Amino acid sequence: MATAETQTMVVGIDDSEHSTYALQWTLDHFFANSTVNPPFKLVIVHARPSPSAVIGLAGPGAVEVLPHVDSDLKKIAARLVEEAKEICSSKSVHDAVVEVVEESPKYPL
Structure with missing residues (x-):
């Protein structure tokens, strides 16, 4: 017996x-009124840029700044994950997957 696989959005x-x-x-x-059996698996992705992509590697002192930039980028990503989860929860979508990847959002993988 073949089972229908849920598509991913x-x-x-x-x-x-x-x-x-x-x-x-x-x-x-796509998810309103379908909290019991949603039509899609929802994956929410945030492409977190690398610190070097944010500040560039030019100029003296860039190495000292990288840890601070990285920390800020991680905080932003954590805040976005929490906001996405809150939005999903407010719409009664509780099984969404939220992922953070370190890639440039401009360029395909």
Whole structure:
């Protein structure tokens, strides 16, 4: 007996209002009224840039700044994960997967 595999929907997030709107829109249009058996597996992804990509490697003193930039990027990513989980919870979507990957969001993997 063949079973139907649930399709996966991926939503990318960053710290913009457009990103928040896109996540809310997706939840409202694809997950509303389907909390018992959602039509998709939802994966929310934040592409966290590397510290060197943020500040560049030019100039003296860049090495000393990298740990601070990395710490800030991790804090931003943690905040975005929590916000995404809160948005999903407010829409009664409790099984969404939220991932953070360290990649440039501009370039494909």
